[in-house]
Structure formats: C-alpha cells, structure tokens
Amino acid sequence: MPHALVVDDEADAAEMMAALISTEGFSVATAGSLRDARRQLALQEPDIVLLDLMLPDGSGMQLFEDAKALANTEIVLITGHASLETSIEALRLGAADYLVKPLNMKQLHGILSRVTKPSKLRAEADTLQSGLEAEGHFGLLWGRSAGMRRVYEQILRVSGTAVTVFITGESGSGKEVVARTVHDLSRRRSRPFLAVNCGAISPHLIESEIFGHEKGSFTGADRQHLGFFERSHGGTLFLDEITEMPLELQVKLLRVLETGSFMRVGSTQAIETDVRVIAATNRPPEQAVASGKLREDLLYRLNVFPIHMPPLKDRPEDIELLAEHFLQEICKREGEHKKWTPVAMEQLIRHRWPGNVRDLRNAVQRAFLMAEGHQITDEWLQFDGSPSSPADSATLSIRIGTPLAEVERAVILATLRRFDNHKEKTAAALGVSLKTLYNRLKDYTQDGSEEAES
Known part of the structure; x- marks a missing residue:
C-alpha cells in the first residue's frame, strides 16, 4: 500500500486531507511541524509528501534540505494562493506539483493517481541517455549536437513537474515532438496528449473547440460538445502557434491557467480542469507582444519554463x-x-x-x-x-490568364503522364501528399475528365 505524509500545522485540515487520501488506497501519517515531519520521515519513507509552506518552526521548503530522506519521495506543495512565483519556486526545489487552499478535490485525486517514484523517472532518464549515446536519439528526438543536448537536459528537468512549458523555434523544428516527449516522461503519460494548432482553426470556432459548447448555444450547435480541455483531462494540452489565438480568447485561457476552471460556450457553470498546458510559437515572444499578437500577462503565465528548439x-x-x-x-x-x-x-x-x-x-x-x-x-x-531531374526536361505551356484551378489540373495530369500514372512518384515530384493527389484526381473524375478516369 502506498504511503502519504501530510505536513500541515492546521490539525483539522491535516486530518481532513488524511481522510480523503486514505479513500484513494493510501496509508497516511500527519505532522504539524518540520520537527514532526522529520520524525515521520525517519519512521517510514512516504511515496508522497503534501507539504504546507507555512509551519510553526519554519518554512516547509526547509524540508527540501533533507535530500537523503526525500530522495525517492514525490513532494507536492500546499499554498494559500497560486502564483507564478510559487510555480518557479516549486520547480527550483524539485516539487512535482502544488495544491491551492481550499483544496480542489479533482486536482488532489489527479495528483494521487499519478504518484510515481522519482527513482522510476531517473531510471527512464538513464535509458534515454543511453539511447542518445548509442543511437543518437532521445526518445522521439534525434540529434547529438550541443543545442539538442541542452534541449534534452531541459526536458529532463521539467518533465517530472507540473509547471507550464513554453517552446519557441522556427516552423518545422520539432516543437510538437518536444511537447510530446515532455508528456511521455511526465507523471501524466497514461492520460491523453492533445495537440491543437491555434492557427489552423477558424477564429469563429476556436473557443468552442478549446472550451466546448452547450447544445443550442449558437446556430448549428445541435448537441453538447466537449472541448480540448475536457478531453485532455488529467493529461497534457499542447497549444501550438499560440500567437494565432484571438486576443479575447487569450484572456479566457489566462483565467483557466490561474483558476483551474473554465466554462463551455453557452454555459454559466464552471468546470474544474486538471490539465498541464504546453504552448509553442514560431515567433519571438517579445516581438509577438510588441505587435499585439500575444498578451503580455499571458506570456508571463506561459513562460514559466522556456525551451528553445534550435533550427536545423x-x-x-x-x-x-x-x-x-x-x-x-x-x-x-x-x-x-x-x-x-x-x-x-x-x-x-x-x-x-x-x-x-x-x-x-x-x-x-x-x-x-x-x-x-x-x-x-x-x-x-x-x-x-x-x-535538375529528368522530369524537369518536359515542359508544359500555360496561357497567361488561365484560372489557377485549371493550371493546377493541367500540371497534375501532365506530371501523372510523365511518370506513367505512378501516383507515388507524381505526388513526390509535385511536393504534395499521396492523399492530396488522390483527392484531386477524384475531383477531376467527378468533373468528367477522361484523362483522370484513365
């Protein structure tokens, strides 16, 4: 049976928390001071310590000094208010997460369900390091350069915590793969990982896609829709190209990050969420703020732990x-x-x-x-x-003023002829996916093109 230690000088609050934790299948001990906590640590090594910051004989953070006693224990800080400073301090000291008073029961349940021994995380990190030296890859990421090794170090540092990560880098550099690696190494790995490209969703639909909507909330809303926050509950939500999110929606995202709750479109009932947010952008963040693409307060809230992906x-x-x-x-x-x-x-x-x-x-x-x-x-x-390639030796004459749709059709069909109807080579030569080529040919067939049918 896993063991938990609750360190809180408010006896009633500690007993209530202990009772709740015991219903999750844990044995529980309580301590009202640093001295009591150290005594409990000596009696039995806990799997998790829920640690209040304000104690009668000092700050709860002093317990982090007992490195040997806590070497294989997950620590969750308990604080009276959530703040950027709390997140940064928790990360610096090595805490896996933090709870805000009054306790959010859904968040407490999530933390207890994800308890993982630090030794297990360290073993996985060692395995990844071995793969890097032997084969040149760190999980899904490939590269042995100094820039990539720095990225790997940052991933290892932040993945075991719950803090928000902000990834920057040029398009195509691998930001989503970094986010996925952080999730796969985190305590949330068994829960969903959802990736959302904020620039690929219509501004009119993005709020509904992210937060969900109620039936009848707008024209066409014929049923209730669960948004990305609800579908990624307990896991990780990756918001790519965050600077493309409308400013009015950035305000709502900031509130979710600060309060841990949101409302579906058309609803007045707040829904608690337990989701780790990882954001990314291909724009320099400061420039995005200066140009009005990103709210400055949202940048501060997202940029708790920045990771920069170097260009190739x-x-x-x-x-x-x-x-x-x-x-x-x-x-x-x-x-x-x-x-x-x-x-x-x-x-x-x-x-x-x-x-x-x-x-x-x-x-x-x-x-x-x-x-x-x-x-x-x-x-x-x-x-x-x-x-140039042999395919470039063939030419196709296009009359000036030809509609673009006709130009595209002519180029696709001519390239298909050039490669004797070999669709994979045609798609590769045109620089499109095989699915796109098939879709175009299907359209041309429906339009009555004999060549497409042949």
Whole structure:
C-alpha cells in the first residue's frame, strides 16, 4: 500500500486531507511541524509528501534540505494562493506539483493517481541517455549536437513537474515532438496528449473547440460538445502557434491557467480542469507582444519554463543522423533497402534547410520514391541550384490568364503522364501528399475528365 505524509500545522485540515487520501488506497501519517515531519520521515519513507509552506518552526521548503530522506519521495506543495512565483519556486526545489487552499478535490485525486517514484523517472532518464549515446536519439528526438543536448537536459528537468512549458523555434523544428516527449516522461503519460494548432482553426470556432459548447448555444450547435480541455483531462494540452489565438480568447485561457476552471460556450457553470498546458510559437515572444499578437500577462503565465528548439541550420552535425533515420523508417515501412551515395549525403549536409526537420523529412521521402535502384543519388535533391531531374526536361505551356484551378489540373495530369500514372512518384515530384493527389484526381473524375478516369 502506498504511503502519504501530510505536513500541515492546521490539525483539522491535516486530518481532513488524511481522510480523503486514505479513500484513494493510501496509508497516511500527519505532522504539524518540520520537527514532526522529520520524525515521520525517519519512521517510514512516504511515496508522497503534501507539504504546507507555512509551519510553526519554519518554512516547509526547509524540508527540501533533507535530500537523503526525500530522495525517492514525490513532494507536492500546499499554498494559500497560486502564483507564478510559487510555480518557479516549486520547480527550483524539485516539487512535482502544488495544491491551492481550499483544496480542489479533482486536482488532489489527479495528483494521487499519478504518484510515481522519482527513482522510476531517473531510471527512464538513464535509458534515454543511453539511447542518445548509442543511437543518437532521445526518445522521439534525434540529434547529438550541443543545442539538442541542452534541449534534452531541459526536458529532463521539467518533465517530472507540473509547471507550464513554453517552446519557441522556427516552423518545422520539432516543437510538437518536444511537447510530446515532455508528456511521455511526465507523471501524466497514461492520460491523453492533445495537440491543437491555434492557427489552423477558424477564429469563429476556436473557443468552442478549446472550451466546448452547450447544445443550442449558437446556430448549428445541435448537441453538447466537449472541448480540448475536457478531453485532455488529467493529461497534457499542447497549444501550438499560440500567437494565432484571438486576443479575447487569450484572456479566457489566462483565467483557466490561474483558476483551474473554465466554462463551455453557452454555459454559466464552471468546470474544474486538471490539465498541464504546453504552448509553442514560431515567433519571438517579445516581438509577438510588441505587435499585439500575444498578451503580455499571458506570456508571463506561459513562460514559466522556456525551451528553445534550435533550427536545423544551426546543428548541421545532426543532418546525416536525421537523414539516415528518416530513410531507415521509410525502408522499413516499404520493405525496401536503399542507401545514400556520399555525394547525396554531402549535398544534404550543405543545404540550409529553411523548413527545418520537416523539410528534410519531406526531401528524404521524395528522394526515396524517385530513386530507381538501391542507391539514392543527388539526382532528386533539387534545392539551391542543384542539378535538375529528368522530369524537369518536359515542359508544359500555360496561357497567361488561365484560372489557377485549371493550371493546377493541367500540371497534375501532365506530371501523372510523365511518370506513367505512378501516383507515388507524381505526388513526390509535385511536393504534395499521396492523399492530396488522390483527392484531386477524384475531383477531376467527378468533373468528367477522361484523362483522370484513365
């Protein structure tokens, strides 16, 4: 049976909390001072300590000095008010979370359900470090450069806590993968991880998508809808491109972060939430604030623990590792074996990769599809003046003023002919997904195009 220690000088509050914790399957001891707490720690090592900051013989934070006694114990601070300073101090000292008086029962239940021995987290960290040295990856993240090692250190530092993380970096650099790694290493790993691109949702729908809505709250709301906060309860909500969120909605998000509650659109009833928020942006945050894209108070609330993802051009030593990794993934999926020629790899390393890791992955996919044999040459690596491909020798004349839809249709069908109806090569040459190509061809078939049908 897991054991909990409640350290609070208010005897009634401590007993009430102990009774609640015992219903969750814990044995519970209480202490009203630092001295009593140290005595209880000596008697039995707890799995979790719920620690009040204000005690008669000192601050609860002094208990963190007993590093040996708490080496394998999860600590949750109890405070009279939630603040940015509390979050930062809790992180600095090594607390996993904090509770605000009066206690939020849903949050307490969530914390107790996620109790994890620090030794288990350290063992997982050691496994990831071994993978980094042996294979060059840290979970889902790949790279051995100094910039990436710094990112890994930050992930290890923050993942075991409940504080908000703010990830910055260029588009395609891997911000969502960082967020996912933080979640996978956290105590919330068994709960949902939901990713939301704030720039990809209509401004008219984003509030409903994030907070949900009640039936009849607006035209078309024919049923109740649960938003991302409710669907990610107990887990992690990743808000990508946060600067694209409308300012009026940023105010509501700030309130959720401060109070732990929200209301669905069309409702007057507050709903308590237990969600860790990770946000990201490809804009420099200070510039986003200056340009009116991001509220300054929201930035302060989100930016408790910042992580910056370096662009691929700043870590060229990782390009070969990434290119090999992406190629092996494709080979395994397609059941084929292909490898890079030295010239092709040299060209990959020299390229600046404005689209970062996503850009590199797409280039590897395209080169794999277009390469005829088992070797991938630089023939299909077309960037910055590199040699043109055989497909470029064919031309297509377009009359000036032709509607764009007709231009797109003509280019797609001509490229399809050029590759003898090989759809994978056609999609790769056009730089679109196979699904997009199939959708276009389906549209052309419905429009009566004989060539598309053939």
